[in-house]
Amino acid sequence: MHWNVGKVRITKIVELETVGSTRFILPLATNEEIQKLPWLIPHFANDEGRLKMSIHSLVVETPQRRIIVDTGLGNDKQGRNVPTWNNRNDPFLDTLTKAGFSPDSIDTVLCTHLHVDHVGWNTTLVGGKWVPTFSNARYVFGKTEYEYWRDHSVEPDKIAVFADSVKPIADAGKADLVASDHKLADEITLIPTPGHSPGHMSIHIQSDGEAGLLSGDVAHHPCQMAHLDWSSTADSDPKQSAVTRRDLFSRFADTPTLVIGGHFNAGHIRREGDAFKFIALG
Template identity: 45%
Template sequence: MSVTTEPAASATPRAPVWTVGDHTVRRIDETAFPAATGPWLLPGATPDVVARTPWLRPDFADEEGVLRLASHSFAVEAAGLRILVDTGIGNGKERANPAWHRLDSDYEARLTAAGFAPETVDIVILTHLHTDHVGWNTRAEGGSWVPTFPHARYVTSRTEWNHWAGAEMEEARRQMFRDSVHPVRDAGLLDLVDVADEGTDLAPGVRLLPAPGHTPGQVTVELHSQGETALVTGDSIHHPVQMGHPELCSCVDVAPELAARTRRRLLDSLADSPTLLFGSHFPSPTAGRVRREGAAYRLVPSAPGAVGPVPG
């Protein structure tokens, strides 16, 4: 496995690229989260807790103990398919969170510069149906929200869909479903998948694994090729501080105790293995390998190396 950056078109920032056997993974940045996000999202990750986890600085926390978090997607080329894992916040949408309200980012330009123009994407994997993971499902066109990826199969777990279909949702979440989920369903592009306990293969070298707790039907995404493996976390791990302190839960976890058990099981399975972990909200360097550290874990960032080809 390796990581580097690739030349980008015009002034569009370069996208980091990792290789996993014959697969390539590109991080498509949307926006950094404001400093207030960490204390809200992970209230147990106080400056004292961060100070007891010195390896978090400077990449994942600043000197005052404020966590760094970001919104991005992972663009995967696997078995001749272009696959996008999660779609961020989206542009121009009415959101209760001021930092996400009517966002205006260059995400689509970054995606296209990385070789993943929206019309070329084959599969969109939605690890779960939260606002900051489904936003670019759709874009504005003629006063309506239409699928951004018109030729893609949008995949989420049936358990996830069924949960929200039967839940009492506040207006902000109903708005998100109206503008970012229902247009995909109405276009016939939403594909609900039954995810088995041992995982379900979605494409050659791409498997969905259940990761309940943050939401009931959340999945992680396992990539494997030529004896190499990687895993995209979804929100089973929001931030590397939860590797040093697996008991720390998010304020938006539907089932916090289950989320903590899922996280510890995942980390234990990856610890001291060669599997590359991709954090769905980890700032740069974003990816690394899990190592045991006492009764907990730490992230060792992956080393730079050769670049995989940009899809033609």
């Protein structure tokens, strides 16, 4: 899937798609509650009220840069708390290459945050060692985010993720730690959006009078636009994540801004009562 924001082109590369089996991340999003939001169907949920979600990367091409935003689960990883996320053998890199983006053509890897499903392809296992997948790229991590997980990874799954998908990047000298409002390129500025994780960042794209927002995991699914208080079980600060959702969606609601989520497709945010709805493209 492709979208354009002025001279910037965004391509979605899917690693994993699901329909349903999402209650572990959004427990309040019952089938009955989702069916009360008909604008979600069919693009973001099916007729039964089961959520449609994906784990994907977004390749962002500017006139000067080729950036991959978030890198999914990765292969050969161990210690994940979702059994099917362990020991994966997925053709993601082949899919990426066939789409025209060989790993060595990527010059920047940008992680909105450092959770398991956003950093996995940062590294690949070569000769028993984790090495940077994108050999010609600088890896951009939020400084707040990086330092938090470096210093506070205590659960076994968090330790494993940092050890195999983040620390090897820093050890290779390829990590750039930036402020959460860093200007990455002429067209790309980061927006601090904490709550899901301490240093979570969203990405604002501006080119030729057009605008885009890569929201990351501010919301895992558009149903959270209608229910701002439906915080994910993975949110480090559920109250802050709800505040962040309201602030971010208020900023871009009722504008032509193209919005793409970390786990859902593109659309536009519209105000509806005291909250919002999401209008899918196409």
